[in-house]
Amino acid sequence: MKKNQKIVFVFFVSTIFSVVFFSFKKDKIEFIQPKGFPKPLYDFSKNPLTDAGFKLGRKLFYDPILSKDSSTSCNSCHLQFSGFTHVDHALSHGIHGLKGNRNSPVLVNLAWQKFFMLDGGVTNLELQPLAPLTNPVEMDENMAHVVMKLNRSHYYRSHFQQAFGDSLITGQHVLKALTQFLVMLESYHSKFDKVMNGEEKFSVEEENGFRFFKKNCAACHINQTFTDGAFHNIGLPYDAELKDVGRMKITKDKRDSLKFKTPTLRNVAASYPYMHDGRFKNLDEVIDFYATDKSNNLAVDKLLRRKIIFKNNDKKDLLAFLKTLTDKEFLNDLKFRDWVNE
Template sequence: MNKKHFIVLFCLGLFIIACKKSSPIVEEIETFLGFQKPANFPATAYNFASNPVTKDGFELGRMLFYEPRLSRNNTITCGSCHIQSSAFTQHGHDVSHGIDDRLGTRNSPPIMNLAWSKAFNWGGGVYDLDTQPIIPITTHEEMDENLENVYNKLRAMPKYTSKFKAAFGTEEINTANFMKALSQFMVMCISSNAKYDKVMRKEGGVSFTAEELEGYTLFKDKCSSCHTEPLFTDGSFRNNGLGISPVNDKGLYTATLIETDKYKFKVPSLRNLKYTAPYMHDGRFLTLNGVLEHYNSEVQATPNLDPLLSGNRLGISLTANEKTKISAFLNTLNDEDFIKNPLLAEQ
């Protein structure tokens, strides 16, 4: 066997290996894997025992998420204010833009990694993902519909009665089945494939650049006590020193009436910031630089200001150089797979 033969055999071998490799991948896409916790993520908060994710349940949830009949005049879907290409936010809108061009008072939050969330909304009040969709469906500025009307609209559509039957064993459309289907879709909206995640999971030799690494070090020093890895939020409610808004949104206090909850809002995740501007509960900052400068120089001593922001000086000192490096690190949290995942798109 000469050298030529060897090369031919080698190439043939490569082809065979390539062929073998491609076929299981195709199968993998066809098989629905259900909810899978990313290796670098902590334990979930959602009660999967009472609502295991199935292929039919997930698909039904996705149909409902993109169903305009959830709104009074069949114009608004969940996806209207939670747009996948904007990491399931309403990019470009400071506050949510709902039915009849009505405007809400808060920035549309991302449908992302909600299986790890213990409380919902910028101002809390909801602690079970299954009861969260009641708010946007019934709120005057959002979908302005009542639940029974939604169910009646869906009951008249065979594509829904058959899908409910497939997902829950009954054609009956009720609050529990309806909400659980939506939850099954929402918990599957997992963002865990940013560059950061690949570095942490040591996948494919991906590593931070020197600037990203310096930014990461600064981040851990200055930001991570609230924006805890790997979800980049600790899920708590805090007052980050924003000037009180013209509508005097009191945040968590609205749901609890506890004085020490005034002006506290849920700490948002820092994942996918590239796609989710503007920032803060009322979308007041158009750019990341605006956010960082807020922490550097604009923090105000409003009631219940978080102690972490009121030490020797108000806020967190950040030089221009530090801001650049932190921004470089935050850029590694953008997850293109998430915003392009065909499973999560309207079909």
């Protein structure tokens, strides 16, 4: 090859390489409407998704700068491998080693939720991050101070400029960026989805478990989101130490005492411990609880006041079905990881 030809060849190869590399790096952030799911409730028109906004939200989610002493990030209590919750303890641990009084929920398919928090105390996803940010036992910060710290950073100024066209960082844009990351946490690649889409088949146990689930559980854990987004008293005994009255805390209505939001069951096998206070260590304990007779407790939701009868292998089969809701693609998706240099 002549020298000139060599230069042209090297130029050609490096152009192709960079086109491929940058188009891979840029891969567009897009909200997918998964097959069979209802329409999302989140209003995307008020906060249009962009690559830059999503990546900025991801960076903020993993950055302890959002807490008073830079010790605690959102990710401290919401870890990807467990469906963005924590699994090592029942009640969440925040700043200064302080304990909260609730178990952190999974962050999965939030675009379909109308109420946030286990008592529905927040009704707008964009305002949700303010709760942990300002909670004295979670991040103990205030937004004005976060904004001041972020404005000192060249990195953040240039990334807010890219995402929102304004290099002066505002609290509203911090919340919008975090929300772009949160709404993208979509899980719809579990075995259950593949079976529903005709790509895979349930085992005999899973099939029996699904039948049992449809009969006894799906009235509250409804459709592909596995939650009706409503509040129910499922008969868990009141914890006199935590004094958590659930939905009544918000509505002050006695009829809402001990009602909690129905959680999604997506990735449930990975997100132990269970219930608002993490009182059950594993799914066997949850299933044993649903098998107890609640017919004498008039406060319990009427759907659960009749005894659920488990026969033969029903418990094992139900467990096998619940495990089909694990979405390994979601739990390992690199696009939700912490990318330090983006």
